[in-house]
Amino acid sequence: MTMAEFWRWTESRWTAPDKDWKKAKIITAGVDVGSVSSQAVVMADGELYCYANRRTGSDSPNSATNAMNWALEGTGLTLDKIQYTVGTGYGRVNVPFSQRAITEIACHGRGASFMYGPTVRTVLDMGGQDCKAIHIDEKGKVTNFLMNDKCAAGTGRGLEVFADLLGVSINEVGALSLKVEEEPPPVSSTCVVFAKSEASGLLREGWPKEKVIAAYTSAMAHRVVTLLKRIGMEPDFAISGGIAKNIGIVSRLEKELGFKALKPIYDTQIAGALGAALFAKALAEKGK
C-alpha cells in the first residue's frame, strides 16, 4: 500500500539556544514512542534542553534510538552523559537505553503541567491513534482520565486519511477548514472509513475541498467534545498532541465547549516525553 505524501507532517528538532549541558548538574531524558510519532526530550536541571519529534514509521524497535539521536544532534551531548531516561507511550518497552517505563497518561499529565503551568486542570491529548481527556492537579498528578484508543475517529490517523483523500498537506488542513463562509453540516459518520466514502461522494457532487474538510473537522471536533463532556471540563484547559496544531479543530472545540485552550509555547507533541523526562529527574534525585 502506498499513500501519497500528504500525511507527512513536519518533523522537528530544537535545542535551547541559551543553555550549555556541560554546566548542568542533572541531565535526564524522556522518550515517548507512539504508534504514529516518537519524541525524545532532554532536560538539564529541570529545564528543557533539546528535543526531537519524528514519525515512528514501521520500524518501531529503533524509533526511540532514532528520536534520541536526532534530539542530541549538534549538541555534543551523548547518551552516556544522561543520568536517567524514562520511556513512555505504546512502545515504551522498546526504549533500550531507558531505566524505567511509565504510562503515557501519567507522563502527559506531568508534561502538560510543565508546558502550560500549574493552573491547568483539563488536558486533552489528541494523538496519532488515540484521544485522551485527563484531569490533573496543580502538580500535574492525574486525578481522572478517559481514553478512546479503539477507533480512528478523532485521531491523527483519521486526519491523515482525509489529507490524503483531498490531496492537501496535513499541515494545512486545519487552516483550510476555516476557509468556509458558512459551516457545512458535519459528515454523518464518525467512522473514518465511512466518512471517507461520504467525503468522496461530496467531492463528486462538487463540494470544494475546504467545505469537505470543514464537514469532517466539525464531526471530529464534536466527537472529541463528547469525550470531554463525559469527564467534565474544569479550567484551565490545554491541548497536547499533534492535533493541537490543527487550528480548525482547536477553534471548533473552543467554540463548542465555551472554553479557550491555553496557548502552547513548546511543540505540543512533546508533552509525553517531557513528562517522562521530569519523572526521570525525580527518580534520579531519589537515587533510583
Added chain:
Amino acid sequence: MVTAGVDVGAKTIKIIILRNGRIIGQTIIPAGYDVRESMKAAWADVLSKAGVQLNQIDRIISTGAGRKEVAEANDQITEVSAVARGAIALDPRIRTVVDVGAEEGRAIQINAVGQVLDFAINEKCAAGTGAFTEAMARALEVTIDQLGPLSLRSTKAVAMNAQCAVFAESELVTLVHSKTSKPDMARAVHDAIADRIVSLVRRVGMEKEVLLVGGVARNVGFVESLKRELDTEIFIPETPETVSAYGAALLATGK
C-alpha cells in the same frame, strides 16, 4: 402477479423480479458514483433477463441504505425485515440470519414464518463489514477475491490488536515488517471481522440454523473464521447478495 425487490446498498444495487413468487430475473451491479445512472442500468439488465417491462410490474418494494432513492418503488422496508423474509423463503429451518454487507453488519433472530424477533446492527463502524476486508486487501496488496483463499493457507493464528479498520491497516504494515506470513495475516483479518460479527450474534442469541448472507459471505476466509468461532454449521445461499432484494420482492406479493 409480477413483483420486484430493489436493494440499494452502499456498494451494489440488487434487483429481483418474481412472477407468482418465482424468480424470473435478477441483477447485481456496482452502485458507483451516480446511483440514478446505475439504477437505470440495473433495471435495463434485469428487465431484459425477466422479459418484462417496468410498467408490467404490479408492485415494487425497495430496501437498503438507499431505499428512498428508488422513485419507482411503491413502498420501502428496512433491510432487517427484507432479509428475514428472504431467509425463511430460502430455507424454513433458518432461525438466525447474519448479514454482512459493504458497510453494515447485522445479526437477526427470526421465527418460523420469517418475522423478526430481535436484531443487532453495526452501521457506525467499518470493522465487521466489507469495507474492512477491502482496506486489508489493499494493505496486503491482494485483490478482494484473493484475500479469502490466501487466508486458508494460514498455518497459525496471529492476534490483531486493532479493532478499527484504520488502525488494523497500520498494524498490518508493521506485521509485514516483522515477517509474519501473508496467509497468517489474512487469517488474522478474517478472525477480526468474525469477532465483530460474533458479538452481534451473541447479542441476539444464536439459534440454529444459521444463514449467512451479504457480499462478504463470498469470502471463504471469513466463512471459515465465522464457522470456527460460532462452532456451528453455516448455510450460505448461491447468491448471498440478493437475499434482501428477494425478501422485498416476496413481501411485495403481500405474503
